[in-house]
Amino acid sequence: MKTAKTLLVLMVTLSIIVFAAGCSRNSQRVPAEDDRHSLKIYTTFYPIYDFTKKIVGDDVQVENLIPAGVEPHDFELSPKQAAKIYDGDIFIFLGESMEPWAKKMAQDLDKKGVTVIEAGKGLIENDDPHIWLDPVLAGKMAKNIYKGLVYVDEDHEPDYNKNITALTRKLDELDKSLSQIASGSMRKDIVTSHGFLGYVARRYGFNQMAITGLSPQEEPSTKKMAELIKFCTDKDIKYIFTEPGENSKLTETLARDTGAKILELNPLGTLRTDEIKAGEDYFSIMEKNLEALKTALGHKQ
Numbered sequence: 001m002k003t004a005k006t007l008l009v010l011m012v013t014l015s016i017i018v019f020a021a022g023c024s025r026n027s028q029r030v031p032a033e034d035d036r037h038s039l040k041i042y043t044t045f046y047p048i049y050d051f052t053k054k055i056v057g058d059d060v061q062v063e064n065l066i067p068a069g070v071e072p073h074d075f076e077l078s079p080k081q082a083a084k085i086y087d088g089d090i091f092i093f094l095g096e097s098m099e100p101w102a103k104k105m106a107q108d109l110d111k112k113g114v115t116v117i118e119a120g121k122g123l124i125e126n127d128d129p130h131i132w133l134d135p136v137l138a139g140k141m142a143k144n145i146y147k148g149l150v151y152v153d154e155d156h157e158p159d160y161n162k163n164i165t166a167l168t169r170k171l172d173e174l175d176k177s178l179s180q181i182a183s184g185s186m187r188k189d190i191v192t193s194h195g196f197l198g199y200v201a202r203r204y205g206f207n208q209m210a211i212t213g214l215s216p217q218e219e220p221s222t223k224k225m226a227e228l229i230k231f232c233t234d235k236d237i238k239y240i241f242t243e244p245g246e247n248s249k250l251t252e253t254l255a256r257d258t259g260a261k262i263l264e265l266n267p268l269g270t271l272r273t274d275e276i277k278a279g280e281d282y283f284s285i286m287e288k289n290l291e292a293l294k295t296a297l298g299h300k301q
């Protein structure tokens with residue numbers, strides 16, 4: 001009898017785990033029909049914030065934890081900021097490779113009644129967090145956020161559904177544009193400051209060479225710099241991508257040594273306050289990124 005009961009508990013637990021894959025919920029926190037406006041959501045960095053905001057709409061309070069203009073890789077949350085998350089209803093992060101601190105907090109947050117959504121769950125490969133720059137993976141990331149939101153607040157599923165449909169449509173357009181750029185370009189090789197275009201390169205058939213590693217903090221060795229110079233010379237690289245706010249000494253050195261020009265490409269890890277004030281968002285910045293890609297790849301207009 002006892003074994004049967006244990007088995008039943010186990011089965012119920014398992015089915016809850018399966019159902020809650022990608023997100024978790026504490027049932028006490030489900031908001032009632034009329035208190036949607038009191039929903040408080042915390043997100044970690046810009047693309048997660050922007051997509052969440054686009055799905056929930058203007059009525060819901062969404063706060064981004066990593067400040068505007070701050071590089072999100074290796075960001076350390078202050079204890080005061082970490083404490084704030086416990087006052088929220090939902091906490092959304094990408095995954096361990098981008099926010100290891102968030103992954104550590106997830107279990108405890110869940111225990112304390114905060115729903116945790118891991119937006120990059122099942123999407124991140126080889127510890128490369130930059131899925132948001134690939135429109136196809138970005139769409140799946142948005143879907144993970146959407147599923148978590150509906151799980152907490154199913155009464156507003158029609159609104160969320162309408163919004164994610166619009167978001168997905170725009171991401172599909174971006175995907176088409178990137179395919180067109182890939183098929184209409186003379187070049188296939190790109191050099192980036194840090195390795196943020198790995199997924200994009202793979203999907204659209206580019207060849208990415210990054211000056212630093214997956215994070216801007218990973219400095220290249222002298223051997224790596226020599227390889228980069230050889231790559232740029234062999235492939236006749238005309239443009240090297242730099243990113244806003246970057247200490248671009250290495251990029252400048254490489255450009256000088258190879259005769260390439262420097263072009264800005266925004267990895268969208270963060271937006272500056274002035275960009276946010278000017279109404280920029282994921283899509284307006286991606287538009288500029290696509291123009292930069294066209295130039296660097298010698299796209300036939």
Ligand SMILES: [Zn+2]
Pocket residue numbers: 073130194195196214215216267269
């Ligand atoms: Zn990055």
